[in-house]
Amino acid sequence: xxxxxxxxxxxxxxxxxxxxxxxxxxxxxxxxxxxxxxxxxxxxxxxxxxxxxxxxxxxxxxxxxxxxxxxxxxxxxxxxxxxxxxxxxxxxxxxxxxxxxxxxxxxxxxxxxxxxxxxxxxxxxxxxxxxxxxxxxxxxxxxxxxxxxxxxxxxxxxxxxxxxxxxxxxxxxxxxxxxxxxxxxxxxxxxxxxxxxxxxxxxxxxxxxxxxxxxxxxxxxxxxxxxxxxxxxxxxxxxxxxxxxxxxxxxxxxxxxxxxxxxxxx
Amino acid sequence: xxxxxxxxxxxxxxxxxxxxxxxxxxxxxxxxxxxxxxxxxxxxxxxxxxxxxxxxxxxxxxxxxxxxxxxxxxxxxxxxxxxxxxxxxxxxxxxxxxxxxxxxxxxxxxxxxxxxxxxxxxxxxxxxxxxxxxxxxxxxxxxxxxxxxxxxxxxxxxxxxxxxxxxxxxxxxxxxxxxxxxxxxxxxxxxxxxxxxxxxxxxxxxxxxxxxxxxxxxxxxxxxxxxxxxxxxxxxxxxxxxxxxxxxxxxxxxxxxxxxxxxxxx
Amino acid sequence: xxxxxxxxxxxxxxxxxxxxxxxxxxxxxxxxxxxxxxxxxxxxxxxxxxxxxxxxxxxxxxxxxxxxxxxxxxxxxxxxxxxxxxxxxxxxxxxxxxxxxxxxxxxxxxxxxxxxxxxxxxxxxxxxxxxxxxxxxxxxxxxxxxxxxxxxxxxxxxxxxxxxxxxxxxxxxxxxxxxxxxxxxxxxxxxxxxxxxxxxxxxxxxxxxxxxxxxxxxxxxxxxxxxxxxxxxxxxxxxxxxxxxxxxxxxxxxxxxxxxxxxxxx
Numbered sequence: 001x002x003x004x005x006x007x008x009x010x011x012x013x014x015x016x017x018x019x020x021x022x023x024x025x026x027x028x029x030x031x032x033x034x035x036x037x038x039x040x041x042x043x044x045x046x047x048x049x050x051x052x053x054x055x056x057x058x059x060x061x062x063x064x065x066x067x068x069x070x071x072x073x074x075x076x077x078x079x080x081x082x083x084x085x086x087x088x089x090x091x092x093x094x095x096x097x098x099x100x101x102x103x104x105x106x107x108x109x110x111x112x113x114x115x116x117x118x119x120x121x122x123x124x125x126x127x128x129x130x131x132x133x134x135x136x137x138x139x140x141x142x143x144x145x146x147x148x149x150x151x152x153x154x155x156x157x158x159x160x161x162x163x164x165x166x167x168x169x170x171x172x173x174x175x176x177x178x179x180x181x182x183x184x185x186x187x188x189x190x191x192x193x194x195x196x197x198x199x200x201x202x203x204x205x206x207x208x209x210x211x212x213x214x215x216x217x218x219x220x221x222x223x224x225x226x227x228x229x230x231x232x233x234x235x236x237x238x239x240x241x242x243x244x245x246x247x248x249x250x251x252x253x254x255x256x257x258x259x260x261x262x263x264x265x266x
Numbered sequence: 267x268x269x270x271x272x273x274x275x276x277x278x279x280x281x282x283x284x285x286x287x288x289x290x291x292x293x294x295x296x297x298x299x300x301x302x303x304x305x306x307x308x309x310x311x312x313x314x315x316x317x318x319x320x321x322x323x324x325x326x327x328x329x330x331x332x333x334x335x336x337x338x339x340x341x342x343x344x345x346x347x348x349x350x351x352x353x354x355x356x357x358x359x360x361x362x363x364x365x366x367x368x369x370x371x372x373x374x375x376x377x378x379x380x381x382x383x384x385x386x387x388x389x390x391x392x393x394x395x396x397x398x399x400x401x402x403x404x405x406x407x408x409x410x411x412x413x414x415x416x417x418x419x420x421x422x423x424x425x426x427x428x429x430x431x432x433x434x435x436x437x438x439x440x441x442x443x444x445x446x447x448x449x450x451x452x453x454x455x456x457x458x459x460x461x462x463x464x465x466x467x468x469x470x471x472x473x474x475x476x477x478x479x480x481x482x483x484x485x486x487x488x489x490x491x492x493x494x495x496x497x498x499x500x501x502x503x504x505x506x507x508x509x510x511x512x513x514x515x516x517x518x519x520x521x522x523x524x525x526x527x528x529x530x531x532x
Numbered sequence: 533x534x535x536x537x538x539x540x541x542x543x544x545x546x547x548x549x550x551x552x553x554x555x556x557x558x559x560x561x562x563x564x565x566x567x568x569x570x571x572x573x574x575x576x577x578x579x580x581x582x583x584x585x586x587x588x589x590x591x592x593x594x595x596x597x598x599x600x601x602x603x604x605x606x607x608x609x610x611x612x613x614x615x616x617x618x619x620x621x622x623x624x625x626x627x628x629x630x631x632x633x634x635x636x637x638x639x640x641x642x643x644x645x646x647x648x649x650x651x652x653x654x655x656x657x658x659x660x661x662x663x664x665x666x667x668x669x670x671x672x673x674x675x676x677x678x679x680x681x682x683x684x685x686x687x688x689x690x691x692x693x694x695x696x697x698x699x700x701x702x703x704x705x706x707x708x709x710x711x712x713x714x715x716x717x718x719x720x721x722x723x724x725x726x727x728x729x730x731x732x733x734x735x736x737x738x739x740x741x742x743x744x745x746x747x748x749x750x751x752x753x754x755x756x757x758x759x760x761x762x763x764x765x766x767x768x769x770x771x772x773x774x775x776x777x778x779x780x781x782x783x784x785x786x787x788x789x790x791x792x793x794x795x796x797x798x
Contacts, residue, residue: 024290024556025563025575031291031456036504041456042361043291046334049367056364068578095574098588101581188782190563190573231501235763238568239778246505250454290556297557297722302770307722308627309557312600315633322630497767512771516720 001177003259004207007216008252011206012038016058018201019082021050021075023065023094026191030061033195036250037220039202047074054082058205061197062113064105065094072105079113088204088213091115092197097127107131110157116210117160118153119197119218122146125163129153147266151176160210164196168218169266172211176266179215182222183229185241192245196221199249219257224248267443269525270473273482274518277472278304282324284467285348287316287341289331289360292457296327299461302516303486305468313340320348324471327463328381330371331360338371345379354470354479357381358463363393373397376423382476383426384419385463385484388412391429395419413532417442426476430462434484435532438477442532445481448488449495451507458511462487465515485523490514533709535791536739539748540784543738544570548590550733551614553582553607555597555626558723562593565727568782569752571734579606586614590737593729594647596637597626604637611645620736620745623647624729629659639663642689648742649692650685651729651750654678657695661685679798683708692742696728700750701798704743708798711747714754715761717773724777728753731781751789756780 018039022030027043034041039058044050054060060082062075082089091113096106106128110118118128129149146163154161154173162170168179186192200217207213228244284305288296293309300307305324310316320326326348328341348355357379362372372394376384384394395415412429420427420439428436434445452458466483473479494510550571554562559575566573571590576582586592592614594607614621623645628638638660642650650660661681678695686693686705694702700711718724732749739745760776 023575024577025559027291028294028456028560032504032508035454035456043289043332045290045332046367049333049365052365052367066575066577068581099581099584101578101584188567190560190567235779235783237779237782238564239775239780239782242564242778243505243509243775246508247501247503248505250503250505251501293557294560294722298770298774301720301722309555309598311556311598312633315599315631318631318633509771509775512774513767513769514771516769516771517767 001175001212001215001259001263001265003257004212004216006254007203007207008038008254011202014058014206015040016205017042017056018198018205019053019057019060020063020198021071021078022061022063022194025065026194029191030194030198032246033249034198034202036246037199037202039205050074050078051081054078054087055085057082057087059088059090059201061090061092061201062109062115063092063094063194063197064102064109065194067105072108075109076112079109079115083114088116088210089113090117090119090197090201090204092194093118093120093124093128094193096120096124103131114157115159117162117200117204117214119162119164119200119214121193122163122165125149125153125161147176147178160214162214162218164193164218170211170214170218175211177215178264178266179218179222179262181226181262183225185229185238186221186225188238189242192221215263216257219262220249220252223256224252267441267478267481267525267529267531269523270478270482272520273469273473274304274520277468280324280472281306282471283308283322284464284471285319285323285326286329286464287337287344288327288329288460291331292460295457296460296464298512299515300464300468302512303465303468305471316340316344317347320344320353321351323348323353325354325356325467327356327358327467328375328379329358329360329460329463330368330375331460333371338374341375342378345375345381349380354382354476355379356383356385356463356467356470358460359384359386359390359394360459362386362390380423381425383428383466383470383480385428385430385466385480387459388429388431391415391419391427413442413444426480428480428484430459430484436477436480436484441477443481444530444532445484445488445528447492447528449491451495451504452487452491454504455508458487481529482523485528486515486518489522490518533707533744533747533791533795533797535789536744536748538786539735539739540570540786543734546590546738547572548737549574549588550730550737551585551589551592552595552730553603553610554593554595554726557597558726561723562726562730564778565781566730566734568778569731569734571737582606582610583613586610587617589614589619591620591622591733593622593624593733594641594645595624595626595726595729596634596641597726599637604640607641608644611641611647615646620648620742621645622649622651622729622733622736624726625650625652625656625660626725628652628656646689647691649694649732649736649746651694651696651732651746653725654695654697657681657685657693679708679710692746694746694750696725696750702743702746702750707743709747710796710798711750711754711794713758713794715757717761717770718753718757720770721774724753747795748789751794752781752784755788756784
């Protein structure tokens with residue numbers, strides 16, 4: 001696939017509002033990452049405020065990391081409004097599959113909001129792919145893996161699906177990309193998944209092709225992760241990795257994000 | 267105007283409780299900044315707890331960044347109690363003007379709590395100045411700018427008003443000060459506005475002249491921002507700026523905060 | 533007392549889920565500290581989700597820093613379930629004694645959940661020891677200090693009690709340990725108490741002896757605090773201390789945590 005050539009340049013020129021309905025654990029990281037890449041983050045916890053804000057947003061990020069009954073209702077209502085207005089909605093199904101509450105919430109958001117992009121870790125995507133496919137009367141393949149699950153889920157719901165991990169997979173149901181690179185440190189701090197969802201919201205607000213936007217956003221996190229780990233001095237651990245990751249995202253340029261040698265067709 | 271000479275020294279000797287009713291995005295930053303300057307932060311989300319805590323506080327900071335109906339009621343009730351006890355209340359009208367919910371909430375807090383100091387960015391203060399003045403039957407001047415808006419709002423409500431931006435303005439309705447300095451990095455991380463409100467709460471708890479306290483607090487953030495940006499090593503970006511900003515606030519002394527060459531009468 | 537020899541090694545091999553019902557101020561710090569020591573943090577704000585998650589947890593950490601009526605009910609219900617399943621529950625009674633709401637909440641959690649380990653600062657533990665002992669018809673000694681309070685509270689409730697401060701005390705009601713070391717910087721950032729509770733949850737999930745687990749966890753924070761303060765470069769203040777503290781925890785090994793010269797029988 002072909003990489004967007006000036007996505008970050010365009011994003012930073014537009015500074016779109018990236019509307020977040022997200023969790024309390026990593027909300028500060030998501031705000032700072034959004035700013036670092038070039039978006040303008042907004043977070044809200046009031047139903048009416050969130051609904052009106054959707055009208056001004058360049059993209060909406062829904063993250064169910066610490067959802068409850070009230071915030072779930074808000075996510076669905078605001079998500080439907082944003083989709084109805086043709087705005088990209090990124091859904092991060094944090095912990096989908098782990099508990100009954102999360103299983104049901106993830107499936108409701110998936111089917112009622114119809115997100116533009118679903119981005120989860122491999123376990124979350126495997127759960128959704130299995131459940132979503134099962135709901136439609138198609139058996140999930142027991143040997144299913146992330147590379148196949150992204151395609152199945154994308155086809156079943158007509159969206160772009162990304163599964164993150166040491167190797168990432170992104171699919172629009174027709175094409176699937178495999179992304180290599182990154183650094184093991186990315187799994188040693190909280191919120192890199194949530195931050196990737198925020199970066200995906202930024203990229204989707206700047207680039208109309210949701211598949212390209214998702215690949216680009218994940219590549220941003222992988223390249224920044226490599227730079228952050230590479231910059232660690234002796235005696236520095238995960239604390240400095242977090243800081244250097246934010247440094248690296250703020251210093252990324254489109255030239256750092258070439259697909260050659262990193263992004264492959266599956 | 268004349269700068270307080272030993273505000274930080276007094277603050278650090280007293281360590282007043284700085285009571286926060288604030289948002290979930292930057293609450294950790296506000297707590298750490300309060301500690302770094304010399305106050306003792308307390309945050310609470312229970313109505314009764316917040317109300318009792320107001321009695322022990324040196325100052326109250328109300329920040330409506332992620333308000334909802336319940337927290338708005340709490341802000342008003344606790345704010346009125348604090349004012350009734352003669353305690354300084356700092357109000358940060360985050361996003362005032364952006365949505366109906368925020369417009370109404372900001373005006374209710376302004377009129378029902380009657381904060382000692384209102385500190386917002388220029389857009390927020392321009393909205394409040396326009397609305398507040400309009401409510402009183404006086405036309406807002408279409409050519410109004412932040413320098414005039416702080417004075418109008420201060421006069422209309424009998425409070426001190428600060429509008430932050432590349433240049434900051436603070437007014438008590440009679441006198442207006444213009445503050446220069448700071449660094450562009452301050453706009454590239456989330457929460458510097460919220461943190462400035464916390465610093466303002468600290469300064470107001472240590473200095474009875476609310477006008478001087480607001481100017482001093484904003485100057486703390488500007489000087490710390492300059493020091494933090496100046497300390498950045500090659501390859502460091504917004505991640506390290508955040509850390510170095512907290513470093514710099516914790517290392518500020520009264521001698522760093524002279525008004526000459528930074529604070530001017532308008 | 534004898535130190536566990538391979539607690540961190542075992543913890544990192546097991547990576548137990550450390551379930552948190554905690555406050556919004558330091559929740560991100562608690563998640564990152566849990567990861568840094570070797571646990572897998574999970575935070576949730578939904579009643580049903582929290583209850584089911586207790587079944588999968590290696591330990592539960594209850595922190596009442598920003599409790600309200602709803603979260604208090606959840607803490608008690610989920611805490612009772614975890615105890616009923618024989619899982620270690622760590623309780624951090626943040627601000628116990630400060631307000632009526634907090635006094636009542638702390639005593640309810642103490643008596644209804646019956647936590648495995650109660651870890652607070654000296655003021656919190658002195659309040660609980662006085663109140664709990666008074667409830668049982670035994671007079672609190674007016675000359676009570678932290679060293680005695682931990683033993684009294686531990687005896688009254690059949691749990692392990694830790695009181696943190698420049699010197700820490702841990703007791704199981706029979707034996708009391710005094711811990712020395714640490715650094716004054718630990719009191720200059722928000723959340724070191726909360727983070728210590730998270731580390732205690734990690735250690736309790738890896739080590740069946742709750743007394744040894746609590747001592748080990750507090751020692752982790754003291755040793756990491758010393759390393760972080762020692763690593764500060766000129767011009768670095770509390771911002772870098774926070775980062776270097778997380779660095780240091782992530783780089784701790786069992787060999788750093790010998791009890792000799794640090795942990796004494798009282």
